[in-house]
Amino acid sequence: MEEALLEIIAALDEGETVDAVWLDKLVRRYNRAAHDGTRQVAKRRLLPYYLRVRSEEPERWAAWNVAPETDAALVRLLQAKPRRTASGVATITVLTKPWPCSGSCVFCPSDIRMPKSYLSDEPACQRAERCWFDPYLQVTARLRALTDMGHVTDKVELIVLGGTWSDYPEAYQRWFIGELFRALNASDEERARTAAERRAWHETQGLPRERNELAEAAADIQQRINAGELTYNEAWGIVYGDRTLCGHDSAALSHPEILTEDRRADRGLPLRNDGERDLSWDALFALHRANEGAAKRVVGLVVETRPDLVTEQSCRTLRALGCTKVQIGIQSLNDDLLAANGRAITSARIAQAMALLRRYGFKNHIHFMVNLLGATPEGDLADYRRLITDPAFLPDEVKLYPCCLVESAHLTDCFEAGRWRPYTEEELVGVLVADVLATPPWTRISRMIRDISATDILAGNKKTNLRQIVEAAVEEAGEPIREIRSREISVEGAEVENLALETIVYQTATTEEHFLQWVTPAGKIAGFCRLSLPDWAAVEQCPDAPEAPHLPEDACGLPVPGEAMIREVHVYGKVAALHTTGEGTQHLGLGRKLVEEACTQARAAGYAALNVISAVGTRAYYRSLGFEDAGPYQKRPLS
Template sequence: MVVFVCLGCGLIFLWFILRFGLAFGLWLCLDYVDVVLLFHLFDYGFVAGILVSVALGILFPVILAGFDVLPLAAAALFSHATLVLLKCENLNFELWARSGLIYTSLHNGNCRHSSGAQKLPRPGRGGFQAHGLTEEEARVRAIAEIVNSMVELSRKNQTVDLNAIKSAACRKYGLARAPKLVEMIAALPESDRESLLPKLRAKPVRTASGIAVVAVMSKPHRCPHIATTGNICAYCPGGPDSDFEYSTQSYTGYEPTSMRAIRARYNPYVQARSRIDQLKRLGHSVDKVEFILMGGTFMSLPADYRDYFFRNLHDALSGHTSANVEEAVAYSEHSAVKCIGMTIETRPDYCLGPHLRQMLSYGCTRLEIGVQSTYEDVARDTNRGHTVAAVADCFCLAKDAGFKVVAHMMPDLPNVGVERDLESFKEFFESPLFRADGLKIYPTLVIRGTGLMSFGKLAGTNNFSYLLCRYRNYPPEQLVDIVARILAMVPPWTRVYRVQRDIPMPLVTSGVEKGNLRELALARMDDLGLKCRDVRTREAGIQDIHHKIKPEEVELVRRDYTANEGWETFLSYEDTHQDILVGLLRLRKCGRNTTCPELMGKCSIVRELHVYGTAVPVHGRDADKLQHQGYGTLLMEEAERIAGREHRSTKIAVISGVGTRHYYRKLGYELEGPYMVKSLV
């Protein structure tokens, strides 16, 4: 009897489990159908979405109630109501976004605030439907009319007002969105392409220095000094352990370069190839490319990954699939797209002799080194992980190996103040221990997840925590004034590459509040009667774009100075009356501490040769442009004269980009190791 009772209870329990399981599975299926139908039908209209929502809200619980599983019926009703609320909230956000109060770009990850909606061209009478066209057909016709109008005006030597032509075409065909520059550039006829391309080229300043800069990023990895100091720098965002998980160290993942890298899954070949193609579509010359490798301390990564990365960068130019770095460099040397230089971001403790030799083998010609401050106490308090003395030693080694050196400096760090900030930059420009060739000024930003934002997570002394507790950024106007005074100190042989980080403003808790800090600082310099004479400000291409002036009376100018235990000579061709720089050459008498066997003995080295102006293809020539007019050859001849007669050198070497070696061969140089070398005896 007991057996039958147990068997009956077991069957009842099994039936209950099976019924509940079937009902639960049906609930999951219905919930999935609910999600799909609800979210898609709302796209066909709000009324249709509401009607279907009510029908599904009644149907699904009734079906489940038929299984006598009331809790699941209630759960289905609750989940359905939640989905409706979420979808309505999404619709509300979209309506709010389209109203112009806030525009969120999913393509570039930035949030841009504006006071009103974007003003669109007024549609023509009847729009494109009145012409019997689809929107795509109307767009094609509008592009054709725009290009034809530009060609006609150009051939008549009349002024081409691109905005007026675009607006007229958009009104005629009722287009709410104007055609893109890429579409118009693609439609240009070959016969008029050369004359019209400058009027359509997007952001012409990108190739105003004569080269196309392509920034790429290595995969996310931890900063190496975590192992010795226990944490990253107090101001550093990004990295695998940060709030921005999929970003590299010191980047948030929302910078343009970071987002391109993420889209490419940090594949170097895809990053390089896609960016070069993008610049080409935007109307830029990509015959001469300079790579900038960003993303933390690259030389701390494993050797096999470093080889893989540079092999793919060179292969992206040549189109060849190489087995190793040496093969990739050999093919890149003969590529149609020339690699004129490579830049690596690194730290002073990863810029020693062995590191320099490896970077030379990759084709690297310039280093960006994080200095941040010339004060030992500031480096210690911000958990920098190296000394200022290490910076001076690193500069000396790098310059003796021929590298151009660009320093990153940060005003507004904790426990500094205005006077110490200005004294720090004065020492940086005047002391022979520093005197870098280039500079990036990065005012301190407080970003979520950093030590400056959440000091409690940092390992350190109580004094350090107290220091961060009382940290406050400079007021915006004061920061502009400080940057203006810093720019006034810059010597004429130093190039200021950047004046602020490329981090979207919505991610910044405090610090720089405007995205045009350089422009504001230059305006402040005008108010103070100061002048910025750095290389970038005086470049011929930049002067042509910003002020529409060109050099007229060009002459050779020589400046000598000592830096990092070496004799530096800065040669340049300039229009001294208008203060326009045409080309430059950096010559150094190698010191006794050089670690490169090719440079030992009586040797001088050319660390940089650059002729400015809009980029001209390698085998091309344009009488209206400065490149390929002989300035580079004249600078090399003067450098050889100084090296032989004044330095008493027996040979001269050039740290050359892989793609420029053919140029130096024409001048009598031969490849010796990573350098192009010529005997002077």
Template sequence: MDKAIHMLLDAMRSGTAVDGAFLDRVVRARNREMRDGSRSVAKRRLMPYYLSQKRQRSPQWEAWAPSEEEDRALCALLQAKPRRTASGVTTVTVLTKPWPCAGDCLYCPSDISMPKSYLSDEPACQRALRCRFDPYLQVLRRLQVLDDMGHPTDKVELIVLGGSWTDYPKPYREWFVSSLFQALNDFGTEVAAERERIRWEIYESLDSYYKTSESKYIRDSTQDSVDCKLLSYNSALSICDNEAMVYKQAETRLVVESSIRSLFSTNEEAACRCVGLVMETRPDAVTPESLAEMRRLGCTKVQMGVQALRPQIRAGCGRSLDDGSVERSFELLRLFGFKIHVHLMANLPLSDPAGDMDDFRGLVDSGRYRPDEVKLYPCVLVRSARLTDWYEDGRWQPYDDDTLVDLLSEEVLAAPPYLRISRMIRDISAHDIEAGSRKTNLRQAVERRAVEKAQARGAKIEEVRMREVASGDVDWETLRLDDVAYDTTVSREHFLQWVDVGGRIAGFLRLSLPWPKVAGACGPPIPARPCQAMIRELHVYGRSTPLHGAGTSAQHRGLGAALVDAACGLAASEGYGSIAVISAVGTRSYYRSLGFADAGLYQVRPLEP
């Protein structure tokens, strides 16, 4: 690998165009020269090797002697999966342990080794299972992998999955978040290795006591009973309690000594900062009290499973939600300042493409909803879901791929400028899908068709994700600040965006101006106050640039500060006397530098008329 790095640097210095194709040629050439197959060169190994030599300032590093410009170019070339941090932050997904679910939806998988609705073959689930659902180990291991791939790890968005957050006991919720932040604070230090070792020793000792051949037989036979619809997920968990005992005993021993407040304080200036924390819930679990606790734990975005707006579809799927609870959840989330990320499913039982399209239009057009992000999940059948009976007797049939692509492309075209469609397919392995789309490139197919339709109709695609600058180049001189205003039942929203001449987004801010009557009627714990605006999200795109670094992306070019100033000016012109921000723990110091002061669960800045 040393020679491969030399070859790349020599080519750069000679003026040769060094791109992905050139790298592939170098790798193939080196592998032809090496007779020992165990010593073959692979792109995924080059970056960890290069970074390790750089950290150690080894003799190899001294021999390479790359300039700062060459170092940046080489890191960009060797970085694996650059899209992972192209949105501006590094995401780390963790899962909570299996736990009884308050619902029993027709389409949900029931893998008893996982939280309800998740499958053990999904990538994030595999990582969680290997780490015993331990939050500290999940974060530490994932950060190490991302670091080895060449991604910055100093600005992290934590995504906590596993079903409704508030279904778990309060002590577990606090332990889980404390462990997440302890891992962020420890990463890259000597104490991390010691704490990781202690954790694995505890799990191994508990495994030897609780995990036996008999317990494995019970688990396998119980899962078979669940698959045959003889047992519910919750009943199965109560039978297979050995694994639960391992988790419980480990949590008892792995007490986080520092308080959450102390961990937050450390993270504000840590090398690996939390710039966003996402939690999952369901509409009927959203209350002022539950949101206040989420905010106290550092949450900034809430994912919520709506799945369908039509009551008859929800009822047919066993999802007992009334319209009032769904609408109220949107109002409360907005008044608390959270980013609202909802799940909407196509092809549910009793639905059809026209009804699915009506649901999407209702979601984005009605002031009762209007989320900031949405996941569009087509319904698929997995073996452990109760939907099996409906499929076998013909009551439910999956859409064919062409129908599905056509529907989703229409939803992309109908998406307003403030909406980001984050996903269009679950990471479910093809062998787990009994019926439904197995198209792994579904999103690409949908976007291609959406572009074709837009061109044929002379229309523009305004959906956020398709307009992100990502890691592309931006002509900074052409950027303009655009304001997209829209109303909800509790506020007037402003989506302030930096866009170039082609409409690509370099950064945006979500500003919420609560209606005076609504804010005036609110009381604790709802934070909305009369004449106080709220910044719900600030995001600058481009490949994630290290803190205090000098990258070439949109980050660190003052776009964020300019967006905040624009939001403050707009709120002041509308008569608001102050502006709050739902800052993440790791962004508090940034907002202090912009004139915000700590004020309980938020930060607030006075406005001049």
């Protein structure tokens, strides 16, 4: 390994053309020389080895005599999956533990090893299960993996998945978020030591984490779920639970096999986390303050929930936790389709949720599904048009993906009865192509498939490259794409002097939104700001804010009439470490100029102050721009 690295370093020093093809030839040459059929050298092992020597073996590192420019070029050459941080931040996805769900969607998977709607074969789920759903261990594992791939992890966006966040007890929410911050606040040495102690603790509890063992332990109960004998909540009560927690106590009482704690342990299912401890709000806020100056700062915190659980109180709680973006499963705006699919919500309630999220400054990330039970391609097209044109909605981001059939979903009965069929590929691609082309420039289509294994899908799209198929069809159509993800500058960067600052104004039901964007001559986007100018007369039509006695007084602040809100500032390009310039467009003043222009536009519109829904790790940055702490927000006077 060392010999191969030294050859790469020498080639870089001599100015040779060292690219992926050159590297592939070097790796094959070294492996052929081994003569034993083993792969002695691999790209995925070269970088972790190099980084370990650089950080842990100063004498050997000094002997290699690596110049700074060579070091940067080598890391860039060996970096795996460069798009992982192309959006400007390192994204870490974690999963909450299995928990009863208050919804009953017909298309939703019911894997008893996972939170509702997730499947144990999904990559993030596999990682969570290996970590016993311990948030500290999940963050530690992802940091290590991203670092080994050569990614900068100074700025982290935390994405918390697990079905419906607001269904979890508030004490669990505080503890879970606190552990995420605790892991990021720790030094590398402290994090490694604490993670080792936690793994040892979980192991002493006799809690397995190997997939085969877990699958065998859950097989009987999962078979009963798949057969329709048990709901997910009933099964949860049997396997893990206190009946009073499952939300369907009367149904659970009919199942005498609800387990005592000892019998649950006998099943070998580890998902009841006895390591949880109560964490007070004050203790969580202390972890927040520590993160403001930590080496790894939280620049975004995302949770997912349902529209019917978006309330004044839940918004205040989310803000106190440090949340900046909320994913909500809308799936459709057609009330008949929502009812047929067991959603138990209406488009009017969805509109109310969107208005509340904007009122509190959250970015909204909408889940929208094609091919639901009862849907048609024509109806899907009309449904999506309403989402992106009706002022009651107009999302910031969309997960636009097709419904597919998995064994544990109630949709299997509809499929077998001939009441639901998956769209043909031509129908599906046709709908998605039209949706992409219709999407406005302030909306980002984040993904088009769920990470569900093809082996779990009984019917429906199994192609993991569906987005590439859609993009190829869009390109063939020859029409311009305006949605954000297709325009991101990604890893290639842009010349700052060639960027132009544009503003797109659009009206929602309760705000005037100004989408400020840095664009290249070719229309690529290098950064943007979402400035929200509330129509306070419309905002006041939202339900009155109830008192929130469970929150500390300093966490209950809310922007008042006459104040505007920055909901998001984002600069794209390769991640630059904190306090450095980097190779892309980060740390070159683009974000600062966006904020100053937002202040100018808000002042011109007659607003007296500008709030920002800053992430915990960006508070210091906004203070440097003249913002002052104001409860869960930061505020800058505009007079």
